[in-house]
Amino acid sequence: MASTPAPSTSTSIPTAVPSPPQDELGFDEAEIDRILNSEATLVTREAEVARVLKAFRMNPYEVLQLDWMPSANLTEADIRKLNLRPTSMGGLIQKTYRKKSLLIHPDKLKHDKAIEAFDLLKKASTFFFLPQGMAPITPDTSPQVVALQNPDFRERIRLKTKELLIDQELRRRRVNKMTMIAEGAQAKKDEEALEKRKRKIEDDKRWEETREDRVTDWRSFQKGGKKKKPKTNVLG
Numbered sequence: 001m002a003s004t005p006a007p008s009t010s011t012s013i014p015t016a017v018p019s020p021p022q023d024e025l026g027f028d029e030a031e032i033d034r035i036l037n038s039e040a041t042l043v044t045r046e047a048e049v050a051r052v053l054k055a056f057r058m059n060p061y062e063v064l065q066l067d068w069m070p071s072a073n074l075t076e077a078d079i080r081k082l083n084l085r086p087t088s089m090g091g092l093i094q095k096t097y098r099k100k101s102l103l104i105h106p107d108k109l110k111h112d113k114a115i116e117a118f119d120l121l122k123k124a125s126t127f128f129f130l131p132q133g134m135a136p137i138t139p140d141t142s143p144q145v146v147a148l149q150n151p152d153f154r155e156r157i158r159l160k161t162k163e164l165l166i167d168q169e170l171r172r173r174r175v176n177k178m179t180m181i182a183e184g185a186q187a188k189k190d191e192e193a194l195e196k197r198k199r200k201i202e203d204d205k206r207w208e209e210t211r212e213d214r215v216t217d218w219r220s221f222q223k224g225g226k227k228k229k230p231k232t233n234v235l236g
Contacts, residue, residue: 045111048103052117058165060124062158064096097125 055062101121106114 045103045109048100049109049111049113049117052100052104052120053113055120056162056165057120058169059161060127063120063124064093064100066093066096093125093128097121 051065052063055065057063061067101118102108104111104114104117104121106118111117
């Protein structure tokens with residue numbers, strides 16, 4: 001009678017599944033495919049390029065299509081859902097930039113303005129990570145903040161913000177222009193002083209080169225002056 005083989009007591013060790021590679025924007029390939037397949041149709045991507053190029057470039061909120069008053073719309077649940085840091089907009093900005101940059105990345109979209117639009121997105125995102133750009137993001141349901149959600153009021157705020165940013169840019173350009181004028185005037189003075197020194201050096205050089213001629217002429221003059229004039233007989 002054949003003996004029944006004893007059951008194996010060895011346990012299988014689960015094999016670690018390697019993590020999918022990630023691109024430079026922090027997304028793995030599966031996430032990239034999901035975004036591009038589900039959301040990023042060609043029309044959508046070209047429309048995003050047009051939107052970025054049309055946005056007011058001095059306003060990073062408009063370029064990234066961010067709400068300038070997010071705390072009025074977000075609850076604690078929203079913050080947890082978006083996986084945001086509780087004290088800053090950093091998480092929201094990064095997610096927004098990554099998603100939009102994938103849509104119009106020049107390597108993934110053949111569009112003659114893709115590079116320009118991508119650069120505008122990148123520039124806008126860097127603003128928020130400067131010391132003056134980071135802002136708190138805590139829920140605020142106070143009546144004053146809720147009132148900000150009025151569309152007419154928000155539009156007036158948007159236009160006023162645009163006006164202030166334009167005024168700021170004009171002042172910056174005027175200051176730069178005045179600085180350039182002042183630097184140009186000083187450069188002109190320095191150039192004139194340099195030319196004056198060069199002329200003096202050239203004059204001194206010519207004076208030195210003609211020294212022998214002047215000495216010869218002077219000696220000839222002295223010799224000629226010492227000749228005695230013939231005496232005239234006044235008595236006849």
